[in-house]
Amino acid sequence: MTGYEVQWDGQTRLVGRPVVQLDGLGNREHEVQVRSMDPFGRRSVPVRVTGMPSRAARSALEYTDEFDSTDSVHAEVPGSRWHVSGYRGCVDLNSPGGAKHGQLAVQFGCGADDVVLRSRAAFRLVSGNGRLTAVTDAAGPRGQLNFDFVPGTSDRIGSRSDPVASLPAGAIRVSISDSGVRIITDHGEFTPSAVRPATRGSGTLHKFDIVFTPAGLQVFQDDSMVAESSAVPSWTTSTVLLGMIGPPGRRSRVHLDMVGMSAVVQPAEQVVEFATALGVQRVLRPQENAPGIGVSRQPLIGATKARLRTTVTLGAGTDPAGMTLQLADRTLPLVPATPGSPARAGADVTLVAELPPDVFTGEAPALSPLVIRGQGTGAVLESYLEIVGTAPTERSPDPELDQRAPAMPTVTMALRGVNGVDLGKIASANAPFQLEINLDPALSQRDADDVQPVRGFEVFLNERRIAAVPTDLEGPAVGGVYRLTMSPTDELPGAQTLAVRLHPADQQKQSQWTQFEISLIS
Structure with missing residues (x-):
């Protein structure tokens, strides 16, 4: 089965994953009906279940943020609970209305x-002993959710390319993804005992729980233990x-519903943040000239x-303990x-560089230059002022x-020999081979909670239609894997263009064209 048709309260949702969240339900009993679907739209006999929505009881936590608004992530005014580190212009945060009300939406x-x-x-x-709890959809298909304890x-630790070797001393990371x-830890990766x-x-x-005990660390998903370690x-x-x-x-969106901790130490200072652009977004050598760009006073x-505060991705030969901040005519460690x-x-x-109090006053409207200096190289990810008072x-x-609007499934393609062996992007022009087309609904469902179904697709080789496949025998489908046998003896060896055109079930919507390049050899 490659999809499911879910019906409740006169509504229908087509999805590609066996876990579905129904939002906005009234506080009463609801009947939900589920049918599985195959790649050609054939439905199974329905399975019915009834239930009443309820918020699961949560462990007693000293500190919680339920993100009823975005106030806790607005650091430009007093009272924020979080510093947000993300690429400006690429990451947006908001508190959506409707069924997602009360969640923090993060748009990539x-x-x-x-x-x-x-x-x-x-x-x-x-x-x-301690417990951290988070309720989020960030660990969905192709995504990743990290809990770092530092x-x-x-503001950031580790490296995407090699997190094991790049954590600071004493840090622990719990990373959850498709794998x-x-x-x-900074000593390496623990092999979980469970x-x-x-x-x-x-x-x-x-719901994810990270539970510390004197004997180690346990990770729970929806109250079921998924990993245990002696860390x-x-x-x-x-x-x-x-x-x-x-x-x-891929542009995408995740939601954060709640974060809680069993015990906390509140910060000694209440701060506000002011985003600051350095003169150059890299580490300057000690003798390099600095542009006359600074920070407003x-x-x-x-x-x-x-x-x-600034976060730098270190380059070759850079020692983070030997870097300085040039602020006007000052050099600060x-x-x-x-x-x-x-x-x-x-x-x-x-x-972090502590600023001397005498720079808070003066006649000059700006302090410049503002650059980071050190041996080696490094790229500046972000920088900002953290201000008290x-x-x-x-x-x-x-x-x-x-x-958010439902999208059709993602199209991928593979060439396989008649025995199923993966041929990569190269096949013989003189022998039959299989064209495997995969319509994957996982990311489309992540984008908008459900998938725009398809009634069929066409396959083109060098703009000539070679196949048409219906996928709506008993109703539209949301995806599947389809294998077509090809004998391209009429094509000359060399580069070829394969394309798949998806036709949505709603004929008022546009079809989707996805193109691939392959090679045929003699």
């Missing part, structure tokens, strides 16, 4: 994005980083304390926000998020 707009939320309250273990105040649950596969829906909220932290308090990564190469007026941050190329390291009252408006 550039196709290769991630966002990291740093909690201002520190996670605290009591006699070696004995410092870093399972990984538990990583691992159980867990099914996650596309666009479906799941024991060396700290009693840590900063929590919640990292969410969208599917690569305006947000510092009236401050009692201020610091500049930059200190890693977490002791023991690795001096490894590719690692993300957060650095000022109280701006104007909050930035939330950005408008794109309207």
Whole structure:
């Protein structure tokens, strides 16, 4: 089976995953009817179930953020609970209305994005015990959800290319993705002593619990243990980083419904943030000329304390302990926000420079230049001022998020020999081979909770139609794997163009054309 037809309260949803979330249900008993579907739209006998929606009881937690609004992530005004680290212009946060009300929506707009939320309250273990709970759909298909516990105040840690070798001393990462649950420390990756596969829906909220005990670490999904490890932290308090990564190469959206911690240490200071662009977004050598670009003095007026925080992706030969901040005619030391941050190329390291109080006043409207200097190379991911003692009252408006609309399944193609062997992108022009077409609904469902069904598709070779396949024998389908045998003896060897045109069930909507390049050899 490649999909499911779900019906309730006069509504119908077509999905490709066996876990579905129904939003906006009234507080009464509902009957839900489910039919499985094959790639050609044939339906099974329905299965019926009745139930009443309820919010599951949660463990007693000292600290929770249920994201009823976006106030907790607006750091430009006092009272925020999180620092948000993401590529400006690519990551937008909002609190949607309708069925998603009360959730923090994170939109990844550039196709290769991630966002990291740093909690201002520190996670605290009591006699070696502690629990962090998060309810989110970020670990859905092709996505990744990271929980980092850091004995410092870093905004980001690790490296996408090699997280095992790039964590600071004492840090623990729990990473959840399609490949399972990984538990990583600065000493390497722990092999969990218990691992159980867990099914996650596309666009479906799941509850994750990270539970620390004196004997190790346990990971739960929806109250079922999915991993257990002997990793024991060396700290009693840590900063929590919640990292969410969208599917690569695709605009997407994730939702965060709640984060809670069993015990916390509240921050000693209430801060506001002011985004700051450095003169150049890289580390300058000590003798390099700096452009005359700096920071406005305006947000510092009236401050009692201020610091500049920046996160740098280290390049070859860069020592995070030997970097400085040039602020006008001052040279200030930059200190890693977490002791023991690795001096490894590719690692993300957060650095902090405390600003002297005498720069808060003066006649010059700006302080320039503003650059980071050090040996080696490095790219600046973000930089901002963290200010104590000022109280701006104007909050930035939330950005408008794109309207979500069901999309047709994603089309991929593979060439296979008649025995099923993968041929890559090259096949013989003199022998039959199989063209395997995969209509995958997983990411489409993640985009908009359901999938726009298809009534069929056509296949073209060099703009000549070679096949037409109906997929609506008993109703439209949401995807599947289809194999066609090809004998391209009429084609000349060389580069060829294959294309698949999907036809939506709603004939008022446009068809979707996906093109691939292959080669035929003699």
